[in-house]
Amino acid sequence: MERIYATYWLETGDDPAHAAEVIAGEQSSGTFVALPTETPELKARAGARVEQLEVLGHSAQPSLPTPVSAPSGRYTQARLTLSWPLANLGPCLPTLMATIAGNLYELRCVTGLRLTDLQLPPAFAQAYPGPAFGVNGTRRLSGVAHGPLIGTIIKPSVGLSVAETAQQVQLLVDGGIDFIKDDELQADGPACPFDERVRAVMRVVRAAADRLGRQPMVAFNLTGNLDQMKRRHDLVLAEGGTCVMACLNSIGLVGLTELRRHAQLPIHAHRAGWGYLSRAPQLGFDYAPWQKIWRLAGADHLHVNGLRNKFSEADDSVMAAARAVLAPVMDSAPMTAMPVFSSGQTGLQAQDTFTGLGSADLIHTAGGGIFGHPGGVAAGVQSFRDAWQAAQEGVALSQAARQSPALAQALGFWR
Structure with missing residues (x-):
């Protein structure tokens, strides 16, 4: 039995x-x-x-x-x-x-x-079919065959208009970013409606793809009821987008399962609310069993927090979560998804993240760590990328910074 x-x-x-x-x-x-x-x-x-x-x-x-x-x-x-x-x-x-x-x-x-x-x-x-894209599909659609996807979150999280959001995306794609996501707080607010935001952002992204020969991946937050999510997914697909995002604890298992059945794009799964399930060590869930359920339901990317993050989670817990996301759901069905590191991240965490995970199959997102670079957004992206190259090559950041002005400047403001 x-x-x-x-x-x-x-x-x-x-x-x-x-x-x-x-x-x-x-x-x-x-x-x-x-x-x-x-x-x-x-x-x-x-x-x-x-x-x-x-x-x-x-x-x-x-x-x-x-x-x-x-x-x-x-x-x-x-x-x-x-x-x-x-x-x-x-x-x-x-x-x-x-x-x-x-x-x-x-x-x-x-x-x-x-x-x-x-x-x-x-x-x-x-x-349950599990992730439709996972690591390999994400790499194919983003054009990033090796190393981490260098990513960011639109900042400020809320308050930007559609035009201002598109301007931020323009700076990021011009700077060579691999991955951009909406904040979990921004889905379809009256100040920045989903449909208008997708159309404006994708005009920028498609133009960048023509120049770069690859298309940066944008995860549009379509969190809503089932009909809304399906319609929003279809708009992203029609506009040439390559990713959608949903907040798991907001849409529930049925929401993600039905979105997975409908979707033709990777699903970037945000764990907003994870703290109320986990922060008390004597109550709730460890991440490993929790994420296994959501991977079965169809999550392609799963947030795991980040090292030395701005929240309360310890580094060993973060790394255990990330390793769980890359581990098979069961022997007969690997269903590996891509761990997403975020929360107060900069290039200072690259080496320890790479060493702790033992893999570069990940998305590493930095909001302030990129947007706050004194040399501008392009320099922020370049410094983050150079930090990861140093990590993969086993080179100290201080040494790598001698060959990278953007990284040298970043080391002065990253904390």
Whole structure:
């Protein structure tokens, strides 16, 4: 029988073995009282199983507020692995999410819970096609065969008109940028409507492609309802665009799945809101299992934050997230997507990013790190590119800067 396996960090004031059984029952065939219809045969066929329970430690206080104090006065932390028969739900991502990350977070016996790993049977890969483009398709459409895609985000995030946005894009493509994305805050606001923005930006991009012999990739943020997203995708396609962007936590699994079915362009997936799912270490998700679900749903690019970022995430967590995006979803279905590094990035992070990932299959975006260059946007793009070339060649930035005026100048303002 094919089964789904999920591993959790669990904290409980109850006996951990009893808490594990409560969780297994709640997330499968059981409820808060014994029912005659939950026969031994049904439970053996449909019940979740406790596959592993390893006690890790104890504490005197619960990690999360709880209405019931631990009878023993202590709280136990454990590693818990549960499994479910695929027959309970079939290869359905929304029901999978309800199964592995549903009511179990709310149980009284749970004072801390975090999903840390997820293993899925091949049926999910048969039901969901995963990324249509991934690394290879992104490289083909952007014309960047080797090294990272050097990218940026339109800044300021909001407040620019359509014409001003197109002017920013003009500076970037003239400066040799590989990848440009809308900010997650800019989709179809009245001050910068989506349709007008796409048409104005693509006029600039098409002209640049004629000069450069390749077309910089622009990820237009089409986040909206299903009909809006499909129509916006079709406009980008008609205008010759090569990428669309969506905010995952805004559109949901159904939104991304249906967009993937419709799309003929790579989907740049933004994780806006990730902090409310992950920032408390005793609650929520690790990135590795979370991104696996979204890759199955069709994400071609996935944000992973960046080293020494402006947010709260530690560098080891960022690199673990990026490596997860490049790892296979399962042995039979690699479905690799492209990790996207962002958040307060400059060329100073290039070497450590390259070393930590062990690959240049990535998009590295810098907003202020490019737009803030004292020599202008073109110098900002060049300095970022030169920093990455130095990283790949194992050359120190200070040495590389002797041959690159743009990089030398950047080292004076990058922080």
